[in-house]
Amino acid sequence: MTPTLALLHTSPVHVPVFEGLRDQDHPGLALRHLVHEELLARAGAEGPEAVADAVQELLVRAVAEGADAVLCTCSTIGAVTEARAAAVGIPLVRVDRPMAAAAVAAGRRVAVVATLESTLGPTRALVEDEAARAGRPVDVTTVLVEGAWERFEAGDRAGHVRLIADAVDALEGVDAVVLAQASMAQAADHATLAVPVLSSPRPGLRAAVAVLRVGADAKS
Numbered sequence: 001m002t003p004t005l006a007l008l009h010t011s012p013v014h015v016p017v018f019e020g021l022r023d024q025d026h027p028g029l030a031l032r033h034l035v036h037e038e039l040l041a042r043a044g045a046e047g048p049e050a051v052a053d054a055v056q057e058l059l060v061r062a063v064a065e066g067a068d069a070v071l072c073t074c075s076t077i078g079a080v081t082e083a084r085a086a087a088v089g090i091p092l093v094r095v096d097r098p099m100a101a102a103a104v105a106a107g108r109r110v111a112v113v114a115t116l117e118s119t120l121g122p123t124r125a126l127v128e129d130e131a132a133r134a135g136r137p138v139d140v141t142t143v144l145v146e147g148a149w150e151r152f153e154a155g156d157r158a159g160h161v162r163l164i165a166d167a168v169d170a171l172e173g174v175d176a177v178v179l180a181q182a183s184m185a186q187a188a189d190h191a192t193l194a195v196p197v198l199s200s201p202r203p204g205l206r207a208a209v210a211v212l213r214v215g216a217d218a219k220s
Helices: 014-025 037-046 048-064 078-088 097-106 117-134 148-153 157-169 182-189 201-219
Strands: 004-009 030-035 069-072 092-094 109-114 139-144 176-179
Touching: 004 014, 004 048, 004 201, 014 030, 014 182, 014 201, 030 048, 037 048, 037 117, 048 078, 069 078, 069 201, 078 092, 078 117, 092 201, 097 109, 097 117, 097 176, 097 201, 109 117, 109 157, 117 139, 148 157, 157 176, 157 182, 176 182, 182 201
Parallel strands: 004 030, 004 069, 069 092, 109 139, 109 176
Antiparallel strands: none
Protein backbone atom coordinates (compact mmCIF):
# COMPACT_ATOMS: atom_id res chain seq x y z
CA MET A 1 0.00 0.00 0.00
CA THR A 2 1.27 3.49 -0.88
CA PRO A 3 2.09 5.54 2.24
CA THR A 4 -0.14 8.57 2.74
CA LEU A 5 1.03 12.00 3.87
CA ALA A 6 -1.58 14.21 5.53
CA LEU A 7 -0.97 17.95 5.30
CA LEU A 8 -2.41 20.19 7.99
CA HIS A 9 -3.13 23.61 6.48
CA THR A 10 -4.66 26.78 7.90
CA SER A 11 -5.39 28.19 4.45
CA PRO A 12 -6.76 26.51 1.31
CA VAL A 13 -4.23 28.38 -0.84
CA HIS A 14 -1.57 25.88 0.21
CA VAL A 15 -3.36 22.93 -1.38
CA PRO A 16 -2.40 23.67 -5.01
CA VAL A 17 1.12 24.71 -3.95
CA PHE A 18 1.86 21.33 -2.39
CA GLU A 19 0.02 19.45 -5.12
CA GLY A 20 2.29 21.17 -7.62
CA LEU A 21 5.44 20.37 -5.65
CA ARG A 22 4.31 16.76 -5.37
CA ASP A 23 3.82 16.54 -9.12
CA GLN A 24 7.23 18.09 -9.80
CA ASP A 25 9.36 16.36 -7.18
CA HIS A 26 7.48 13.33 -5.83
CA PRO A 27 5.12 11.94 -8.49
CA GLY A 28 2.80 9.28 -7.17
CA LEU A 29 2.96 10.49 -3.57
CA ALA A 30 -0.45 10.16 -1.88
CA LEU A 31 -1.46 13.43 -0.22
CA ARG A 32 -4.45 14.15 1.99
CA HIS A 33 -5.17 17.80 2.73
CA LEU A 34 -6.70 18.87 6.05
CA VAL A 35 -7.68 22.54 5.84
CA HIS A 36 -8.70 24.27 9.07
CA GLU A 37 -8.61 28.06 8.79
CA GLU A 38 -10.11 28.52 12.24
CA LEU A 39 -6.92 27.25 13.87
CA LEU A 40 -4.89 30.22 12.61
CA ALA A 41 -7.57 32.74 13.55
CA ARG A 42 -7.80 31.40 17.09
CA ALA A 43 -4.05 30.99 17.51
CA GLY A 44 -3.56 34.58 16.40
CA ALA A 45 -6.15 35.88 18.85
CA GLU A 46 -5.43 33.66 21.87
CA GLY A 47 -1.99 32.18 21.28
CA PRO A 48 -0.96 28.84 19.73
CA GLU A 49 -1.57 26.84 22.92
CA ALA A 50 -5.27 27.69 22.63
CA VAL A 51 -5.57 25.32 19.66
CA ALA A 52 -3.44 22.46 21.04
CA ASP A 53 -6.38 20.21 21.96
CA ALA A 54 -8.08 20.81 18.61
CA VAL A 55 -4.83 19.99 16.81
CA GLN A 56 -4.48 16.75 18.75
CA GLU A 57 -8.01 15.72 17.78
CA LEU A 58 -7.17 16.36 14.12
CA LEU A 59 -4.01 14.29 14.38
CA VAL A 60 -5.87 11.40 15.98
CA ARG A 61 -8.45 11.58 13.18
CA ALA A 62 -5.72 11.68 10.53
CA VAL A 63 -4.19 8.49 11.91
CA ALA A 64 -7.59 6.80 12.06
CA GLU A 65 -8.18 7.73 8.42
CA GLY A 66 -4.91 6.21 7.25
CA ALA A 67 -2.22 8.89 7.45
CA ASP A 68 1.30 7.51 7.87
CA ALA A 69 2.81 10.93 8.64
CA VAL A 70 1.72 14.56 8.87
CA LEU A 71 3.24 17.73 7.46
CA CYS A 72 2.15 20.89 9.30
CA THR A 73 2.32 23.78 6.84
CA CYS A 74 1.43 26.54 9.33
CA SER A 75 4.34 28.15 11.17
CA THR A 76 2.14 29.72 13.83
CA ILE A 77 0.90 26.36 15.14
CA GLY A 78 3.99 24.34 14.24
CA ALA A 79 5.35 23.99 17.78
CA VAL A 80 2.07 22.86 19.35
CA THR A 81 1.52 20.45 16.46
CA GLU A 82 4.95 18.93 17.00
CA ALA A 83 4.23 18.49 20.70
CA ARG A 84 0.83 16.91 20.19
CA ALA A 85 2.06 14.64 17.40
CA ALA A 86 4.56 13.18 19.86
CA ALA A 87 1.67 12.46 22.23
CA VAL A 88 -0.37 10.84 19.46
CA GLY A 89 2.61 8.84 18.23
CA ILE A 90 2.52 9.87 14.58
CA PRO A 91 5.58 11.11 12.65
CA LEU A 92 5.24 14.83 12.01
CA VAL A 93 7.33 17.36 10.11
CA ARG A 94 7.08 21.11 10.58
CA VAL A 95 7.29 22.59 7.12
CA ASP A 96 9.59 25.35 8.36
CA ARG A 97 12.12 23.24 10.32
CA PRO A 98 14.35 22.32 7.32
CA MET A 99 14.33 25.98 6.29
CA ALA A 100 15.40 27.04 9.79
CA ALA A 101 18.23 24.51 9.75
CA ALA A 102 19.43 25.87 6.39
CA ALA A 103 19.36 29.43 7.74
CA VAL A 104 21.48 28.47 10.75
CA ALA A 105 23.98 26.74 8.45
CA ALA A 106 24.23 29.90 6.32
CA GLY A 107 25.52 32.14 9.10
CA ARG A 108 25.03 33.66 12.51
CA ARG A 109 22.80 36.61 11.60
CA VAL A 110 19.33 35.40 10.60
CA ALA A 111 16.36 37.62 9.77
CA VAL A 112 12.88 36.18 10.22
CA VAL A 113 10.39 37.96 7.96
CA ALA A 114 6.66 37.41 8.43
CA THR A 115 3.35 38.94 7.41
CA LEU A 116 1.54 37.86 10.59
CA GLU A 117 2.79 38.94 14.00
CA SER A 118 1.66 35.63 15.52
CA THR A 119 4.24 33.84 13.35
CA LEU A 120 7.29 35.81 14.48
CA GLY A 121 7.67 34.29 17.95
CA PRO A 122 7.29 30.64 16.92
CA THR A 123 9.64 31.03 13.97
CA ARG A 124 12.27 32.84 16.00
CA ALA A 125 12.09 30.07 18.60
CA LEU A 126 12.44 27.47 15.85
CA VAL A 127 15.58 29.09 14.43
CA GLU A 128 17.07 29.29 17.92
CA ASP A 129 16.19 25.64 18.50
CA GLU A 130 17.90 24.59 15.28
CA ALA A 131 20.96 26.65 16.25
CA ALA A 132 21.10 24.87 19.61
CA ARG A 133 20.82 21.49 17.89
CA ALA A 134 23.66 22.40 15.55
CA GLY A 135 25.80 23.91 18.31
CA ARG A 136 26.00 27.20 16.43
CA PRO A 137 25.57 30.75 17.73
CA VAL A 138 22.70 32.71 16.19
CA ASP A 139 21.44 36.30 16.31
CA VAL A 140 17.83 36.48 15.17
CA THR A 141 16.08 39.65 14.12
CA THR A 142 12.41 39.78 13.21
CA VAL A 143 10.59 41.86 10.62
CA LEU A 144 6.83 42.21 10.24
CA VAL A 145 5.82 43.28 6.72
CA GLU A 146 2.98 45.68 7.36
CA GLY A 147 0.03 45.41 4.99
CA ALA A 148 1.23 42.27 3.22
CA TRP A 149 -1.21 39.89 4.93
CA GLU A 150 -4.10 42.17 4.06
CA ARG A 151 -3.02 42.05 0.40
CA PHE A 152 -2.86 38.26 0.60
CA GLU A 153 -6.34 37.98 2.09
CA ALA A 154 -7.71 40.35 -0.55
CA GLY A 155 -6.33 38.15 -3.32
CA ASP A 156 -3.67 40.66 -4.39
CA ARG A 157 -0.89 38.11 -4.64
CA ALA A 158 1.36 40.37 -6.73
CA GLY A 159 1.11 43.17 -4.16
CA HIS A 160 1.69 40.70 -1.35
CA VAL A 161 4.87 39.39 -2.98
CA ARG A 162 6.11 42.88 -3.83
CA LEU A 163 5.82 44.14 -0.25
CA ILE A 164 7.69 41.12 1.10
CA ALA A 165 10.45 41.31 -1.51
CA ASP A 166 10.91 45.03 -0.82
CA ALA A 167 11.16 44.36 2.92
CA VAL A 168 13.75 41.65 2.32
CA ASP A 169 15.82 43.84 0.00
CA ALA A 170 15.88 46.59 2.63
CA LEU A 171 17.65 44.32 5.13
CA GLU A 172 21.29 44.93 6.01
CA GLY A 173 23.85 42.95 7.97
CA VAL A 174 22.24 39.52 7.70
CA ASP A 175 23.59 36.16 6.56
CA ALA A 176 20.25 34.56 5.71
CA VAL A 177 16.58 35.45 5.51
CA VAL A 178 13.76 33.15 6.57
CA LEU A 179 10.34 33.72 4.97
CA ALA A 180 8.36 32.54 7.96
CA GLN A 181 5.11 31.50 6.28
CA ALA A 182 4.62 29.04 3.44
CA SER A 183 2.38 31.63 1.76
CA MET A 184 5.42 33.90 1.34
CA ALA A 185 7.44 31.49 -0.80
CA GLN A 186 7.06 33.34 -4.11
CA ALA A 187 8.83 36.37 -2.68
CA ALA A 188 12.09 34.41 -2.54
CA ASP A 189 12.21 34.54 -6.34
CA HIS A 190 11.66 38.30 -6.43
CA ALA A 191 14.07 39.46 -3.72
CA THR A 192 17.51 40.55 -4.90
CA LEU A 193 19.36 40.58 -1.58
CA ALA A 194 22.73 38.86 -1.96
CA VAL A 195 22.21 36.28 0.82
CA PRO A 196 20.06 33.12 0.91
CA VAL A 197 16.36 33.98 1.05
CA LEU A 198 14.74 30.78 2.24
CA SER A 199 11.18 29.54 1.92
CA SER A 200 9.63 26.43 3.42
CA PRO A 201 7.31 24.47 1.07
CA ARG A 202 9.80 22.50 -1.07
CA PRO A 203 12.32 21.53 1.67
CA GLY A 204 9.47 20.84 4.08
CA LEU A 205 7.75 18.45 1.69
CA ARG A 206 11.08 16.78 0.92
CA ALA A 207 11.67 16.18 4.63
CA ALA A 208 8.18 14.74 5.08
CA VAL A 209 8.73 12.35 2.17
CA ALA A 210 11.97 11.19 3.79
CA VAL A 211 10.06 10.45 7.02
CA LEU A 212 7.46 8.49 5.06
CA ARG A 213 10.18 6.41 3.41
CA VAL A 214 11.79 5.60 6.74
CA GLY A 215 8.42 4.42 8.05
CA ALA A 216 7.77 2.35 4.95
CA ASP A 217 11.20 0.72 5.16
CA ALA A 218 10.61 -0.11 8.83
CA LYS A 219 7.36 -1.88 7.96
CA SER A 220 8.85 -3.86 5.06
